Amino acid sequence: MKKIAIAAVMLLGLSAGAYAQDAMGSANIEKIKQDLLKKVDEQIQALQASKACYAAATDMAGIKTCRQKQRDGIRNAGNEARQERLAEQQKRVEAKQKRLEEKQKRLKEAQQKAE
Known part of the structure; x- marks a missing residue:
């Protein structure tokens, strides 16, 4: 009986961890997608500006x-x-x-308490 209870608790802990990891992953994916789409839009605008410049050029100096x-x-x-x-x-x-500084501070405090 005790083994079943331990197994149930472990299974619950693993499933909660997987859920949290999935939620963090999807938030990260949304940020990545947003950044990539922004970059693509900027590239499109730059290419459209270049296209307009080339179309308006009348000689090689303009193209250069x-x-x-x-x-x-x-x-x-x-x-x-x-x-x-x-x-x-x-x-x-x-x-x-x-x-790291906070961890070092906690370690120093723990060492002082131990002494």
């Missing part, structure tokens, strides 16, 4: 100007994305450092 604008736009977008990634990484590092 359009191409340079397109390259600059791609570089700027890459730099912005890089800055965003670095900012996110910095936030994660700071959060990890904070958790």
Whole structure:
């Protein structure tokens, strides 16, 4: 009887963990989808602007100007994305450092209580 009760409790714990993991995963997927769709929309707008520039060009100098604008736009977008990634990484590092400092503080307190 005791084994059945233990098995039931373990099964309940595993199913609750799986449910929580699934809920976290779907929230993460929604954020990823939103970010990707935003990026695709930005790329479409940049391509439409390039298309309009090329259509309006009347000579090779105009085409070269359009191409340079397109390259600059791609570089700027890459730099912005890089800055965003670095900012996110910095936030994660700071959060990890904070958790580590809190853990060290708790360990010191526990050592002081033990002495």
